[in-house]
Amino acid sequence: MQHDLLIVGSGITGLYAALHAKALGLSVLLISKAKLESGSTFWAQGGLAFPTSPEDIEPHIQDTLKAGRGLCDESTVRLFVEEASQHLEKLLSYGVPFEDHQTLEGGHSHPRVFHAWGDASGRAVSVTLTQVVRDQGIEVLEGAFVQSLLLSDTGRVVGVQTTEGNHVAGAVLLASGGFGQMYPVTTAPEEATGDGIALAYRAGAVLRDMEFVQFHPTVFLAGNRGLLITEAARGEGALLLNGQMERFMHQYDPLQELAPRDVVARAIDAEETKTGRVYLDLRHLGEAFVQQRFPSIYERLKSQGVDISREPVPVSPAVHYTIGGILTDTNGKTTLEGLYAAGEVASSGLHGANRLASNSLPEGLVFGVRAVEAARQDLKFEIPASRTVLETVGSKASVQQVIGAGAGINRTAETIRLALQTLPHPEPRAGSIEELEAGNLARIADTVLRGALEREESRGGHFRTDYPEPDEVRHSLFQIPPLLEPL
Template sequence: MTTLENAFSPSANNVVIVGGGLAGLFCALKLAPRPVTVISAAPLGEGASSAWAQGGIAAAVAEGDSAESHAADTVAVGGGIVDEEIALGLAREAGARIHDLLAYGVPFDRDLEGRLAVGREAAHSARRIVHVQGDMAGKAIIAALVEGVRKTPSIRVIEGYAAEALLTENSEVAGLQVRKTGDAASKPVTIASSAIVLATGGIGHLYAVTTNPVEASGLGLAIAARAGAIIADPEFVQFHPTAIMVGKDPAPLATEALRGEGATLVNSKGERFMVALNPLAELAPRDIVARGVFAEIAAGRGAFLDATQALGARFAQKFPTVYASCLAAGIDPAQQPIPIAPAAHYHMGGIAVDKRGRTSIKGLWAGGEVSSTGAHGANRLASNSLLEAVVYAARIAEDIDGQTFNTPRVSHTKPVLSENSAMPASAEADLRAMMSSHVGVIRDADHLADAIQTFAALEQTATNTSLRNMATTALIVAASAWARRESRGAHFRSDYPAEDPAQKKRTMTTLDDARQVAAGMIAPSIKKRSMGA
């Protein structure tokens, strides 16, 4: 980090990737030997949700399965707004991307005959999830890619700096403003670039209960939105129904594959409550299961994942990560049900991109969870997220490699916000609490209006850049949730509990749109809480 300020001389070849998770690392490797700089707020892989993924990658690689069947399952779960062409393209490219990962050294599980072993997860019609040691796919994939990136001479890695603003000139990318993480008083650094890839992850950390790392706070979406980028489907936030509730933040995840292996959902009386809610019971789509779990907890009956009969003594071998998380909290999942609750897990919305990963801003691409491709619609099919990340990372690399870029004009890469105050006491906790209570599993107009006005004020007045960016993304999510007056997929409105055929379409919005929603509101009926700015 010693010469960061001088490390970026203006160059037409300066491709910058922001994010050290699956999409960013895979894109960097695919661009080799073209010079690339990867900027990561945390050490590579450590701040990435991908590294925590337990389910694996969905790919129709088994005999009897097909890309068409995979795409059909994706469409069926997506609440009627999946882009069917995108979903089919994703499924058709899955096999090639799995082989790429194998070439990078990912040790996917194999059967006794040496073929890729596949498992089944909720709402899939076939066994098509490729795993690593049961529940360690994300960790193994990221480890292999980090090793590959560090060994590739054309890839420069800068760790410990977070992007806080996207710099543009005439609606084209001109560079980034970054700042040293954990040091609010540090001076911002401007980086000139005409080609930037945002791969900064999701928004889970905007919620009080999440399975995502602290870095997943909506940063990439916020800086793109503040630069004028179109945002797609921000209201669709997937809550994982089985986060392990043992007092940790982020909450450990009990993978969906456990239910695929026969684990059941029960309340404190030992009753299987999902059987009465959906024909697929525990294997119903995540939004239905999350609301079922939420209802049991709200009714005071509690919710638990019981694998004692389905796995018993085999638990530790088949799901070592979950087993270790439970043991650390004094729970033996081979003999005891696991206490669970829904947690913010995945954002179907994000920066709107086309099939090549291009955003509405020239020179800006987005891949992974920060983007919205149309593949997930209103509700993501299990294990499609890692697949989407590698497919689009490869597409972005191919698109960038086929282009030439103008040398960026350094005179326009001046800081957006030079001074940066410390994060106000409790401000982040208050924002996260409001997102969970007002923009969570179940929503309604009054609570959303309260949240919108609070976030709109904070987005305008915050002098801490991290808080301002969090408020920006929170405002966009809340405003879009308020505008969609129906229930669809992961978005559930208690005041509009049915789907509305007239709203069977994707959302395309901007930060200005969200600000206008806030400006047009009357005082909410719910007393607005105060947040420091």
């Protein structure tokens, strides 16, 4: 069946965009490889940054630009902050139960992070919007893996191929999230395998700034999945201690525990090397406050044998957020006709070299809606003639090992070159969903490594120990000739 708009992904971006499309009278199909309540959105803790008053618009813009280390597109940042508050109103009208008190987070000069359900803000958004999507009867396809983009013979993206069959539409919006699973330890869920980025790249779209990967500073390591301890904990006063149980952040940044994420993450990494361990200490905040303000984190760590209200928690940096992605304009338009992208999958110019905490959930709202508006002006129905090729790699672990060693929190030409030599090559053949996901990760891991090698400087989410200072302000662009096969 033909739709006006296909939306791939049901995180905050896809759910909210689908509701907007429906309100505009478009016929929309929302596709998720997992259930609707999924993606990083479901796991987000801290909340959503919105300016708290008209006077807070300029400070929010300046904080975002500062975190982005010279690589943000200022007009995109301005538009984002100016439009964000209208979406807060909309979320409230859908029933997201934001609490009255706003939190301070790293890099913010003012407490402007709105949260819900204590420290389960993303879950509150995901569950609430999913219910509204269901109530409004929006057509959904859950558990369907998008494996190819369909193109017409003019090169326009005209649909997707899922494990359930082909779907054609007037436009396609990718809202499929980031690629945290490229790394051996990440806070991002299983779904975060960079599928949308790899699909767009194979279809010939331009990717941007892929080497910028955000490490969250305070993650409790429990196997491959890092258990995040939200930045809001430091916003509420939690302190970092080294292996000698001494505070150290004053040696790294005047903002101390609330310095931007890249600074805190590298400081923790350095103190781990010097003193063996780093801890996050919440004890002085009081047992009752900790349990009431951070209920999910309290329970999750309790199940791992750590009582965060009574003992310092060992923490390490882990991969958290995909800063680069599919190049888009401020209307979510990619470099391919018919293809739009918004949310973590996209490189819209908002984050520059480093994302400001809690700007990414609102990013999905602002740019998801803008993409729907632009797509509506550009619906064209053409016949699919080809699809992007299927590519597989035997195991995700083989990619994770190489990337973890080659493009981690500290990089050098030597580690990156070795990784480029040992990265598995995706093979052009069909396979299981896990093998296709690994193929997607391998296809774009190459861009992370090449970007990291060519960027002989350090900036935001890219740190080269052999070039520790910032140098030229420039973006990295990646494009290959389309990898297509006839239908």
